[in-house]
Amino acid sequence: MIEHITKVRVRYAETDKMGFVYYGNYPTYYEIGRTELLRSLGSTYRKLEEEGVLMPVINLQIQYKKPAQYDDFITIKTVVKDFTPARITFTYTLFNEMDELLNTGETTLIFMNPSTMKPIRAPQWFLKLLKEKN
Amino acid sequence: MIEHITKVRVRYAETDKMGFVYYGNYPTYYEIGRTELLRSLGSTYRKLEEEGVLMPVINLQIQYKKPAQYDDFITIKTVVKDFTPARITFTYTLFNEMDELLNTGETTLIFMNPSTMKPIRAPQWFLKLLKEKN
């Protein structure tokens, strides 16, 4: 199972008047989670884009348990749930410094050609990388 | 069925380098959808907060079909899917100017006391309002 842990400090900009992180900012934390997971595998999402592969999200789910607060140092645990040449699904689990579960989420991404904006298969080297580490 | 239509113009700030609206910005559009639905019922979320009722989101789901583009004038259709004294679920359907489906989503919100941060029942007047219009 491919799994990665990264950390993010909650910014003032990310809070809302309820005093917590705005519910729409967690997708950005999830982006950080999968970006750093890919980097830990030895590649980057940036490289994928430079090779002509976009990865748009086609599905997002979040279950909010407890809100993150300003200046919290959040732990993001990202897992590759499954992948095919057509799509990849990540799950995310966020904890605060007291190890309290903040939320769990899931995103599915496809591979897309930026010129045609049509779905494509993942590059062979990318699938190989995922298989090796799985 | 309580349903409301509102419009939003895509801002440059909301796009990302893929050239479309960032996937994490749609929750903000959904917020606009439910805010304007409540306003159309004769109340506002602002009033609820002033009366000591917060409404945090506990669940979010989005199915992305087609990306919104910069300067698109998006139609947000918001529906109250169901509600109890403990929670309310909204669904959202977004279209662009060519009437193409952009995405569908759903959020469930609970009612919370800002002092205790504990779940509470929705105010009677609020439930009455929803029942009348349903």
Add this chain to the structure above:
Amino acid sequence: MIEHITKVRVRYAETDKMGFVYYGNYPTYYEIGRTELLRSLGSTYRKLEEEGVLMPVINLQIQYKKPAQYDDFITIKTVVKDFTPARITFTYTLFNEMDELLNTGETTLIFMNPSTMKPIRAPQWFLKLLKEKN
């Protein structure tokens, strides 16, 4: 003098835990101001980009007087302060519904070729448009 008035409703997403609009969100309101000013002249920033002209901001200044609050219906007054074939400067004045001054700001933008990322002169038709309305 080219001047345009537009309105924007403050979103929950734009507030921070201080209870007001986060100071970094006003540049987005300014973007709305100049976008709608251009639209009112009969063109759009979208069209400029489609013709191969980017307009990056090279200077931003904001004097904050009073914070905007959630759900406020803000008035954005945008003025073309001056323009040359190389750059254009807009000023912004924001008011709330009680006509209280929220902040004043200024941005200078240049014209840029997206392929070379070098500064270019504004298109003739664009300068003509500005001169006619001035």
Add this chain to the structure above:
Amino acid sequence: MIEHITKVRVRYAETDKMGFVYYGNYPTYYEIGRTELLRSLGSTYRKLEEEGVLMPVINLQIQYKKPAQYDDFITIKTVVKDFTPARITFTYTLFNEMDELLNTGETTLIFMNPSTMKPIRAPQWFLKLLKEKN
């Protein structure tokens, strides 16, 4: 002179369709700069708020030289330019990994009582901290 260096990785969410960081996202990077500077002094902005001191920004200036790109690992150099019991001014200088200057900026913040929303003097311990390190 009080000075602090911190780093931030550019998120996809922070880019816009021009392919670079949106001009309105740098104020958030500046927030990170001054937050980490305060933490390096042995205090935090969070503690200030817990003691009943808000620090709203009253002035912002940015000179944009070169845009930051997705996944860039940005260096934020923050300096306390000057401070009085009534206000504090920070300057910011951002560089990318090739040590290219991205932008320079300045913010002035005042101290405010969250109950009265009136300006107040900075807490003695906070001024002492700044003086010691200056």
